[in-house]
Amino acid sequence: MEFEELITRRYSVRAYKSDPVEEDKLLKVLEAACIAPTAANRQPFQIIVIHTEGRKEELGKIYYRPWFVQPPLILCAVGVPAQGWVRSDDQRRYLDVDVAIIMDHLILEAANLGLGTCWIAAFNAREARRILGLPDEVEPLIFTPLGYPDDSLRLKERKPLSDLVRYERW
Numbered sequence: 001m002e003f004e005e006l007i008t009r010r011y012s013v014r015a016y017k018s019d020p021v022e023e024d025k026l027l028k029v030l031e032a033a034c035i036a037p038t039a040a041n042r043q044p045f046q047i048i049v050i051h052t053e054g055r056k057e058e059l060g061k062i063y064y065r066p067w068f069v070q071p072p073l074i075l076c077a078v079g080v081p082a083q084g085w086v087r088s089d090d091q092r093r094y095l096d097v098d099v100a101i102i103m104d105h106l107i108l109e110a111a112n113l114g115l116g117t118c119w120i121a122a123f124n125a126r127e128a129r130r131i132l133g134l135p136d137e138v139e140p141l142i143f144t145p146l147g148y149p150d151d152s153l154r155l156k157e158r159k160p161l162s163d164l165v166r167y168e169r170w
């Protein structure tokens with residue numbers, strides 16, 4: 001798929017088939033995240049691959065929407081703050097930015113392979129920590145289901161370019 005078509009056709013999938021995701025496709029999606037740029041190339045993240053079969057009730061405690069557990073897989077991107085880059089002059093941490101970049105690469109490759117995803121940040125972090133056995137030194141930042149869509153592309157409403165871009169100054 002051409003890049004422009006890919007970024008136009010990618011959407012947040014909220015209905016999934018239970019069909020399995022082929023191992024080679026899963027690996028391509030994960031590799032896309034691993035080659036993404038991160039600040040100072042620190043790669044301060046881990047991706048947890050979660051199989052939903054037999055765990056739907058438990059995983060539903062992380063995010064309450066029924067479609068979250070429909071596909072065979074859920075991916076969780078966790079940040080490792082101690083490994084992240086920090087800008088020296090103002091101590092701005094780039095962990096969230098880095099994880100957002102890797103997740104963007106991941107979801108675009110998934111869409112390229114015909115798989116659906118949905119960026120989820122409004123999850124129960126306490127339940128995520130408990131269910132995934134996360135140590136205190138990592139942060140669960142983003143979840144996405146991963147599977148074959150069982151819905152179709154909806155019209156995207158976006159602000160016009162003129163509302164979002166400025167040249168030279170504010």
